[in-house]
Amino acid sequence: MNRPTLRGLFLDALYQVLDNLGFRILFCLFLVPVLLSFVVSFRETSIAFFWCWEWDYAEFLRSATASSGLDAAARAEMLANVRESLLQGLVDVVIEWGADRFGLVFGIAAISFFVPQMLEKGAADVIFSKPVSRSSLFLSRYIGGLLFVGILSAFLVGGITLGLVTSSGWFDSGLLWSVLALMYGFAIFHAISCTIGVFTRNTIGAILLTLVFMPINCGLHLGWENLVTLEQAVAGREASAEEPQSGAFEFLKTGLTAYHVVAPKTGDAMRMARTWRRSLETQPEFQDSELGLVVAQAPREFRREPRSSFAREGLAWLAAHPDGAGEASWTLRSQALQDTGPRSALVKKQRKELGTDPVRSDISGRYADRFEWVEDRGGEKRLRRRWILQVGDRIVTLDYDAESTWARADERETAATAFLAGISIESEELRHMGAVSYERKFGWGGPWQFNAWFSLGTTLAFVAVVLALGLWKLRRIDF
Amino acid sequence: MSAQESIVSVRDVTKVYGGGLFGRGGFRALDGVSLEVGRGQVFGLLGPNGAGKTTLVKILLGLARRSGGDARIFGQPVGDPRARTRVGYLPEGHRFPGYLTGVQMLELFGQMCGRDRHYLRRRIPELLEQVGMRDSAHRKIREYSKGMTQRIGLAQAMVHEPELVILDEPTDGVDPVGRAAVRALVQGLKDRGTTVFINSHLLQEVELVCDRVVIMARGKILREGSIAELTPRSGRYRFEVAPCVELTLARLVGELGSNFEPATGGFEVQLSDAELDACVDRLRAGGISIRGITARRMNLEQAFIQLVNKEAR
Ligand SMILES: Nc1ncnc2c1ncn2[C@@H]1O[C@H](COP(=O)(O)OP(=O)(O)O)[C@@H](O)[C@H]1O
Ligand SMILES: [Mg+2]
Numbered sequence: 001m002n003r004p005t006l007r008g009l010f011l012d013a014l015y016q017v018l019d020n021l022g023f024r025i026l027f028c029l030f031l032v033p034v035l036l037s038f039v040v041s042f043r044e045t046s047i048a049f050f051w052c053w054e055w056d057y058a059e060f061l062r063s064a065t066a067s068s069g070l071d072a073a074a075r076a077e078m079l080a081n082v083r084e085s086l087l088q089g090l091v092d093v094v095i096e097w098g099a100d101r102f103g104l105v106f107g108i109a110a111i112s113f114f115v116p117q118m119l120e121k122g123a124a125d126v127i128f129s130k131p132v133s134r135s136s137l138f139l140s141r142y143i144g145g146l147l148f149v150g151i152l153s154a155f156l157v158g159g160i161t162l163g164l165v166t167s168s169g170w171f172d173s174g175l176l177w178s179v180l181a182l183m184y185g186f187a188i189f190h191a192i193s194c195t196i197g198v199f200t201r202n203t204i205g206a207i208l209l210t211l212v213f214m215p216i217n218c219g220l221h222l223g224w225e226n227l228v229t230l231e232q233a234v235a236g237r238e239a240s241a242e243e244p245q246s247g248a249f250e251f252l253k254t255g256l257t258a259y260h261v262v263a264p265k266t267g268d269a270m271r272m273a274r275t276w277r278r279s280l281e282t283q284p285e286f287q288d289s290e291l292g293l294v295v296a297q298a299p300r301e302f303r304r305e306p307r308s309s310f311a312r313e314g315l316a317w318l319a320a321h322p323d324g325a326g327e328a329s330w331t332l333r334s335q336a337l338q339d340t341g342p343r344s345a346l347v348k349k350q351r352k353e354l355g356t357d358p359v360r361s362d363i364s365g366r367y368a369d370r371f372e373w374v375e376d377r378g379g380e381k382r383l384r385r386r387w388i389l390q391v392g393d394r395i396v397t398l399d400y401d402a403e404s405t406w407a408r409a410d411e412r413e414t415a416a417t418a419f420l421a422g423i424s425i426e427s428e429e430l431r432h433m434g435a436v437s438y439e440r441k442f443g444w445g446g447p448w449q450f451n452a453w454f455s456l457g458t459t460l461a462f463v464a465v466v467l468a469l470g471l472w473k474l475r476r477i478d479f
Numbered sequence: 480m481s482a483q484e485s486i487v488s489v490r491d492v493t494k495v496y497g498g499g500l501f502g503r504g505g506f507r508a509l510d511g512v513s514l515e516v517g518r519g520q521v522f523g524l525l526g527p528n529g530a531g532k533t534t535l536v537k538i539l540l541g542l543a544r545r546s547g548g549d550a551r552i553f554g555q556p557v558g559d560p561r562a563r564t565r566v567g568y569l570p571e572g573h574r575f576p577g578y579l580t581g582v583q584m585l586e587l588f589g590q591m592c593g594r595d596r597h598y599l600r601r602r603i604p605e606l607l608e609q610v611g612m613r614d615s616a617h618r619k620i621r622e623y624s625k626g627m628t629q630r631i632g633l634a635q636a637m638v639h640e641p642e643l644v645i646l647d648e649p650t651d652g653v654d655p656v657g658r659a660a661v662r663a664l665v666q667g668l669k670d671r672g673t674t675v676f677i678n679s680h681l682l683q684e685v686e687l688v689c690d691r692v693v694i695m696a697r698g699k700i701l702r703e704g705s706i707a708e709l710t711p712r713s714g715r716y717r718f719e720v721a722p723c724v725e726l727t728l729a730r731l732v733g734e735l736g737s738n739f740e741p742a743t744g745g746f747e748v749q750l751s752d753a754e755l756d757a758c759v760d761r762l763r764a765g766g767i768s769i770r771g772i773t774a775r776r777m778n779l780e781q782a783f784i785q786l787v788n789k790e791a792r
Contacts, residue, residue, distance in 0.1 A: 008590030012576070015587075019578030122574030126635075129540040129570065130591040131563040478496070478543040 005132060006140075013144030016117070022110035023148070029106075030156040033094060037163025042083050042170065057082045081421065087170050094160060095178040096270075103156070104185050104266075105211065107149045108193055112207040114141050115197035115470075124479045134474050138194070142467065145190045146183065153182045177273035184269040189214060191463045192264075195470030198477075214266075221267055224260040225438040227253060228449060232437075264462045267435070268455040271442045275452065285422075286315060289440055291334060291391050292426030299330050300415035310334060314399070321403050326380065328402035330419070337393045346395065347388060363389055363398070364425045374404060383407040391425055398423075485554075486643050486674045487516035487539060492548035494534050494698075508534045510698040511548070516691075518642075521665060521675045523689035525682065525779075527787060531698040532678040533571050536647055539676075540568055552643065564593055567636035571647035571678070573628075577621030581612055581631045584620060585638050592639035602638060609667070610634045611660065626657050633664060644668055647678045662688050686779045696787050710776045716755065719745040719771040720762065731765045732758055747775070 017023050039050050046054045061082060118127055118141065128134065157179045164170045189210060197206040286295040288310060298304055302317035309315065314333030321328060340346055347358060347369050354373050361370035368389035375382045385400040406412065426436070441450040448454045494509040508531045516522045524532050537543040538550055541558040555562035575584060582603060589599045607613045610630040615623065620631065629649070636644055646665075650658045665688050668675050679685050685692060686706055693703045702709055715738070720728070725741050733739055735758050736750040750758055762769055777785070 002593055004590040004593055004595050008587045011583075011590070012579075012587050015583060016576065016578050120574070122570070122572050123576070125537075125542060125568075125570035126573050126575055128542055129563065129566075129568045130588060131560045131566075131593065132591055133560045136560075476544075479537065 009132065009137070009140040010144065013114075013141065013148075016114070017111070017144075017148045020110060020113065022106075022113075023152075026106050026110050026152065027155075030152065030159075034156060034159030034163060037160045038167055041167035042087055042164075043168070044083065047086075087164070087168065088172075091160075091164075091172050091175055094157075095174060103153060103182055104189065105214065107152070107182075107186050108189050108210055108214070109207055111145045111149060111190060112193045112197065112210055113203040114145050115194045116201055116203045116206045119198065119201040119474075119477070120203075121479075124477075128479060135471050138198070138471055138474050139467075142191065142194050145194070146187055149186045149190070150179075150183055153179050174273075174277050177277045178270070181269040181273040184272075185266045188264040188266050188459060188463055191466045191470075195466050195473070198470045198473045201477075217263055218267060220256060220259050220263065221265060222435055224256040225435050227256055229437040261458060262462065264459045265455045266459075268442065268452065268459070271439050272452050272456070274439075275443055286310070286332075288334070291394065291396070292440075293334075293391070293396075294424045295332070296422030296424070297419065299419040301412075302328070302330060314397075319402075321406055326403065328406065329399070331397075331399040331401075333397050333399075334391075335395050335397075337390070337395055340395045343388065343390045343395060350386070350388070358388075361387060363387060363420060364423055366391070366425060381405075396425075484518045485515050486518050486520075486552065487514070487522075487676060488549075488551045488554075489514050489535070489539075490549045492535070492538060492550050493546050494531070494538060494543065495546045508698055509538075509545075512695070512698070512700055513548075514693050514700065514703065516674060516676060518674055519669070519672050521669050521688055521690050522677065523685035523692040524676065524678045524695065525685055525692055525783065526680065526695040528680055530680075530696045532680075532695065533647055536568075536645055536676070536678055539645065540566065564639075565642045567639065567641035567644045569629075569632045569636040569644075569646045569649055571651070573632055575620050575628060575632065575635070577619060580619055581607070581616040581623075581634075584631065585635055588635045589638045592641075594639045599638070602640070606634050606638060609637075609664065625652055626654065629653055629657065630660075633661070637664075637668070641673070643674045643676065645676045645678075648680070649677065650679065650681055650684050658684060682778075682780045682783055692779075694783060694786060696790060701786050701790055706779060707776075710779055710782045713749075713775050713777045713781075714751065715747060715749050715775040717742070717745060717747045717773045717775055718758075718762070718769060721768040721770060723767055727765065728767070731761050731767070735761070745770075 041048045041051070043054075045058070046056045047060070048054045115138070117123065118137070127137065157175050161171065161175050164172075192213060193206055193210040196209045197203075200206050200209070284294050284296050285298045285304070287293065298317050299319075302319040305316040305318050308331075310332065311334065314331040317330040319328045337343075350371060351357060354371060356371060356373055358369035358371050361368045366389055368387045371384075371386045371388075373384050375384050381404040383400070383402050383404040387396075387398040389396050400407075400416070402412075407416075438450065442452060442455075443450065444452045490513050492509055492512045493507065495505040495507050497505045512531070512535060514524075524535065526532050534543060538545045539552055539557050540563060541560070544558070550557045552562050553565060579587065585603050585606065586596075586599055589602070590596070594602070604613070607616050610633050612627065612630050612634060615627055620628065623631065629652075633646075633649065636646065646661075649661050649665075653661065662684065665675055665677070669688075677685060677689065689706065691703075691705055692709055694701045694709070722744075728741065728746055729739065732746070732748060736748045736754045738747075738749045740747045748758070759769065759772075
């Protein structure tokens with residue numbers, strides 16, 4: 001094929017897309033968040049609209065939490081993070097909803113007319129009598145579709161990124177990764193829609209069938225992910241491993257597994273993007289996938305003791321006191337519930353020993369009992385704090401031990417708060433969901449079920465087969 | 480014509496639509512069709528609706544696959560996209576991309592046929608002038624009337640200056656002025672040496688422009704030849720005579736031949752060759768002066784109806 005022919009094919013696709021109503025609506029919808037990202041700027045202490053109306057975060061928080069009875073300390077802590085969490089939430093909405101869900105569905109709906117419209121009676125005679133092979137026309141439509149959705153999503157994400165950088169001075173690489181994820185998902189569904197278009201030769205039919213396929217595909221994969229999670233949970237309890245499984249269950253399992261292997265794994269797009277993104281970001285100070293626990297950063301001035309272990313005597317961070325009088329320490333530890341006994345008994349015992357009542361507290365939004373006391377150790381006054389909380393069938397304790405006046409300094413209290421705020425523990429409900437558990441194991445190595453290469457390879461093979469099927473059919477049509 | 484280069488060559492082509500898995504059953508739209516079109520000819524493929532004309536053209540353009548036989552254009556097998564580079568085509572019942580303007584369509588299709596922008600910048604204005612579409616060329620095609628669509632359709636078939644132009648029912652649904660314009664365009668193509676292949680069921684159109692005609696019906700070729708060959712002499716003569724009393728004429732000629740019909744300035748009558756001499760003798764003997772005698776031919780339509788009916792019987 002020579003240059004003018006390629007140019008002709010490209011221009012035809014371009015004009016057709018620009019003329020399409022769905023595409024225009026999509027563009028206008030995308031324009032809104034892009035423009036907003038330019039005119040709303042998140043400053044250090046306030047949000048500014050159009051560079052003139054300012055709104056203090058403090059004021060914002062006061063009105064948002066007026067009736068919640070938060071104390072001043074908690075509010076101050078929230079205030080420190082409000083800008084970050086607002087921006088992060090905003091970006092999550094754009095990525096998860098804008099790009100991954102609506103973006104994909106709208107993109108498919110807007111571009112599904114591409115192939116069937118070319119094949120409708122009267123139109124096909126005109127275009128297929130030109131000196132361009134049917135395969136070239138078909139593939140040019142497929143690639144053209146990819147190109148336009150690529151341009152559109154690059155516009156959305158690039159625009160928002162640029163807007164946030166210029167107006168708020170904030171950058172998140174996750175946004176850029178999401179374009180890749182969106183394109184990947186789109187490349188899969190667009191291939192399916194093109195091939196359905198060849199078979200139906202009808203625009204509405206192609207759109208509807210593709211849109212029906214999307215949730216079914218997603219649902220079946222999710223079913224498989226839950227199945228794998230369930231199986232592993234069951235295997236963990238040795239007793240039930242021997243139980244014979246019913247025929248229906250085996251049948252379901254085989255069916256779902258076969259489907260999972262063959263069908264395109266669109267959901268993995270976002271997972272791949274996230275693993276890539278994570279690999280580029282600064283790693284957290286510590287994480288434990290068993291508990292879904294992440295410690296974002298070490299406490300300021302402290303260093304992790306390399307020999308300490310989270311599972312055994314506890315993970316320790318140590319800091320030397322300037323006057324050489326001993327050390328300050330943070331210790332994080334996890335124990336099985338069956339070894340420690342129930343949490344309430346543990347708390348009761350502690351209360352009796354210390355003669356003080358615990359304070360309600362929270363870590364990562366979970367209920368925790370916090371004890372605070374002062375210990376006299378060889379004439380030195382030590383400030384002691386202990387948090388006790390339950391995560392599933394494990395008890396997690398966090399201990400703080402430091403020289404009292406040293407610890408009470410304002411900046412050390414603030415550092416302690418920041419350390420606590422950086423600890424996050426995933427909720428159990430979430431962890432036992434197949435998708436989440438699957439995602440935790442998903443990566444570029446490991447067994448095939450969770451291997452990104454396997455997912456990528458089988459998905460691309462599926463796309464190739466689908467396109468080949470469409471081509472095969474197209475070459476057999478008598479217009 | 481055998482000396483001429485064959486632009487279109489069709490040998491024993493059959494087409495069965497909707498056959499079963501093993502080609503059984505189905506509808507036989509073409510049944511052993513063979514024809515040749517030489518360079519520079521204006522070729523007419525005639526036949527009633529459903530004869531298979533469009534099917535044959537679609538096979539030539541690779542739009543439909545043949546079930547048997549061999550078809551070539553420019554000596555290349557049909558279905559090879561390269562064979563279509565030198566072909567322009569106006570489909571029957573076409574729908575042009577409504578999202579384009581006339582000019583955009585001509586540019587795009589010109590490019591798809593391998594012409595560069597430099598060439599097209601010169602070619603398109605002159606073409607628009609030729610088809611009389613200069614004024615509406617920048618409007619979207621979806622706003623065009625039927626006649627305008629047909630004109631822009633003719634233009635897209637000619638935009639890359641193809642050596643073969645295939646027109647499927649080019650005058651269908653076009654008003655008389657438009658038809659004359661189509662004829663003029665075909666004449667222009669012919670003058671430049673372009674080969675033209677016209678499908679039509681409108682016989683007068685074909686009669687006026689075609690060098691050679693093939694008549695087909697129900698998937699078979701019935702007759703082939705020049706217009707003169709296809710319209711036999713009917714044995715009917717028209718006499719122009721000096722003014723005289725009509726009764727006298729009837730008395731003189733009436734018992735000769737058949738179907739005597741008076742006409743202004745003379746009469747028409749069906750005569751054998753022997754009767755023709757006798758008729759002239761009688762008129763002269765009767766003192767009637769003869770101004771002219773013309774042998775009437777059947778027109779194409781009459782020949783066509785006769786042929787198709789004979790075949791149907
Ligand atoms: N795609 C098709 N599928 C089935 N039958 C067809 C198809 N196209 C044409 N035919 C049939 O083939 C016959 C010839 O059609 P066509 O070539 O369009 O005739 P014409 O152009 O001479 O009017 C008709 O009887 C028509 O019904
Ligand atoms: Mg026809």
